[in-house]
Structure formats: structure tokens, C-alpha cells
Amino acid sequence: MNRMVQTVLGPAAPAELGITDGHNHLWIAPVVGNSPGLPVLDDVDGISRELSLYRQAGGGAIVDCQPVGCGRDGRMLAQLSRASQVHIVACTGFHLRRYYPEAAEIWQLSSEAAAQLFIEELGSTLRETAADPNPVRAGFIKIAAEERFSNSPLPLFEAAAEACRATGCAVEIHTERGADVEALLGFFSSQDVLPDRLIFCHVDKRPDYAFHQTIAQSGAMLEYDTFYRSKYQPEAHLWPLLEKMIAAGLGRQLVLATDMADWNMWQLLGEGPGLAGFIQIKTRLSKMGVESSLIDDLVGGNISRRLAMPLTWGNR
Numbered sequence: 444m445n446r447m448v449q450t451v452l453g454p455a456a457p458a459e460l461g462i463t464d465g466h467n468h469l470w471i472a473p474v475v476g477n478s479p480g481l482p483v484l485d486d487v488d489g490i491s492r493e494l495s496l497y498r499q500a501g502g503g504a505i506v507d508c509q510p511v512g513c514g515r516d517g518r519m520l521a522q523l524s525r526a527s528q529v530h531i532v533a534c535t536g537f538h539l540r541r542y543y544p545e546a547a548e549i550w551q552l553s554s555e556a557a558a559q560l561f562i563e564e565l566g567s568t569l570r571e572t573a574a575d576p577n578p579v580r581a582g583f584i585k586i587a588a589e590e591r592f593s594n595s596p597l598p599l600f601e602a603a604a605e606a607c608r609a610t611g612c613a614v615e616i617h618t619e620r621g622a623d624v625e626a627l628l629g630f631f632s633s634q635d636v637l638p639d640r641l642i643f644c645h646v647d648k649r650p651d652y653a654f655h656q657t658i659a660q661s662g663a664m665l666e667y668d669t670f671y672r673s674k675y676q677p678e679a680h681l682w683p684l685l686e687k688m689i690a691a692g693l694g695r696q697l698v699l700a701t702d703m704a705d706w707n708m709w710q711l712l713g714e715g716p717g718l719a720g721f722i723q724i725k726t727r728l729s730k731m732g733v734e735s736s737l738i739d740d741l742v743g744g745n746i747s748r749r750l751a752m753p754l755t756w757g758n759r
């Protein structure tokens with residue numbers, strides 16, 4: 444079956460995506476009723492210019508990890524993608540509870556109702572584009588686990604599993620610094636979701652090689668994104684881990700990303716490496732002598748193939 448990545452502008456073959464930041468944030472609208480201090484990214488000119496720099500540096504696609512109800516705006520993502528010629532993949536799903544107002548709808552939904560919402564956003568339209576002539580669809584499910592899986596919202600996890608089974612989409616799972624991934628794998632296995640649909644985020648914050656090896660061998664992917672987070676000492680932890688995984692032949696289970704929800708990490712909006720900083724990772728991998736086809740997979744091929752899903756169902 445022909446598997447395609449569902450971008451905000453329609454289906455694309457995985458190879459069309461090129462260099463792809465596997466977990467980032469391009470638009471976070473302020474949410475009425477949210478506690479102050481949560482990340483907001485809504486400077487359309489600044490974001491557009493920075494996306495153009497990413498494109499000029501060789502970037503082809505970005506995976507946007509802001510789900511429904513906590514600041515996502517599919518119209519803005521489509522507009523940004525059209526203007527910059529960068530492929531953008533949007534998500535449905537849910538984030539940690541602290542990113543929502545107290546009475547947010549998502550937390551009131553039954554497992555069945557949440558699954559219906561996720562499937563609708565993947566198969567038909569994002570909520571915010573339902574009345575548009577060209578509705579935008581989600582290309583994967585992003586969900587968030589608490590430090591202990593037992594404290595995570597089980598009905599929403601069951602809904603994500605159901606939507607994954609129904610659509611064949613990928614699921615990116617926020618973890619608290621790699622905590623309880625083993626339990627998460629067990630949960631999805633009990634729900635008949637194969638590890639080859641899963642990507643565990645932020646796991647380089649738990650730089651325990653044996654753990655990474657086990658998860659990679661299960662077939663799940665591991666997402667690393669502390670390249671520009673000095674707090675996590677990437678030179679001491681992330682880069683040696685990455686080298687070890689590559690040497691062990693597990694590089695095709697890795698997804699690299701920069702996760703810049705905080706505007707301080709952007710180049711034009713803040714004083715950080717910016718979106719184009721992702722391309723520097725590729726440069727460094729080349730200098731390390733990593734084989735070029737593996738580099739291509741690390742900075743895009745792995746994630747774009749994982750995001751590819753059968754789009755024969757419910758096609759426009």
C-alpha cells in the first residue's frame with residue numbers, strides 16, 4: 444500500500460520531505476484561561492523569516508508537536524508552509540495538563556469521544572479548519588505521559604491507541620526525561636499498537652545506553668533534542684550516546700530534533716541557534732565521518748518514513 448506523509452498542504456511521499464526536524468513548534472497561540480508564563484509563538488513575520496532561513500540552509504520539513512486545544516492553529520501552519528515552501532506536519536492528540544486551561548474540553552472526553560476527535564482530525568480536518576474550503580489534516584498523534592504512566596490520563600491514551608489502529612498513523616509520545624518508557628511500551632503492546640508506530644520524545648535526557656538499546660531493538664524510535672540545551676550537557680551525554688547508537692547499528696531507530704517551543708531558542712525572535720540550527724547537526728555528523736545515507740536518515744529519512752501512513756481511507 445502506498446504510504447504517504449500527511450502534511451498541512453496535503454499528502455507527500457516521505458522522500459519529498461528531505462531534512463526534517465522531527466519535533467518542533469512553529470506556532471503556539473495564547474490560550475484564553477491558561478496560566479501566564481506558558482510558551483507562546485505568534486510572531487508571524489519573525490516565524491516566517493526564520494522558516495525561510497531554515498529552507499535556505501537546506502531544511503525541507505518540520506514536525507509540529509502542538510496538539511489541538513493548547514495553541515495549535517492549522518491555518519497558520521498552512522500559511523507558513525505555503526510562504527516558506529517548508530513542509531509542515533501538524534498533529535492531533537494532547538499535551539501535559541498544564542498547557543490547558545482548567546476546564547479544557549479534552550480532559551472531559553470519554554475514550555470513545557477522544558478517539559473520534561483524533562480520527563476526525565487525521566482523516567477529515569483539524570477542528571479549526573472545518574469550515575475552510577481546504578481543510579488541514581493532522582499527520583500524526585502527539586500525546587504526553589506524566590513521569591509515572593500510572594498518573595497519565597488512561598482514557599486519552601486508549602483513544603490514541605484506537606486512532607492509531609484505525610488510521611495507521613504514528614504516535615509521538617512526550618516523556619518526562621525518558622521516564623517510564625518501558626511501561627508505555629507495555630501499554631501500547633496491550634492495545635495492539637506495534638512499536639513501529641511509536642516515537643518516544645526527549646529520551647536523550649535519560650542517557651542510559653542499555654535503556655536506549657532495548658527500546659531501539661523493540662522497533663520503537665527514540666527522539667533526541669537536547670543539542671542546544673546546555674542544562675542537559677549535550678557534549679557529555681547526547682553526543683556520546685548518539686555515537687554509541689550509531690556504532691551499534693541502531694541509527695535507524697533515532698529521530699533528531701530541536702524542540703524550540705521557547706522563543707529564546709530562536710535566532711531572530713531570541714538569541715538561540717534558531718530553526719536553521721538543526722542543519723548544524725547534519726554538518727557535525729558529517730565531520731564525525733558518519734556514512735552519508737545514515738546522516739540523511741538521522742536528519743529526516745527515519746521520521747518521514749515513520750510518519751508515512753496509508754492514505755487510501757477517507758481521502759479527499
Ligand SMILES: [Zn+2]
Pocket residue numbers: 466467468508702704
Ligand atoms: Zn515539544
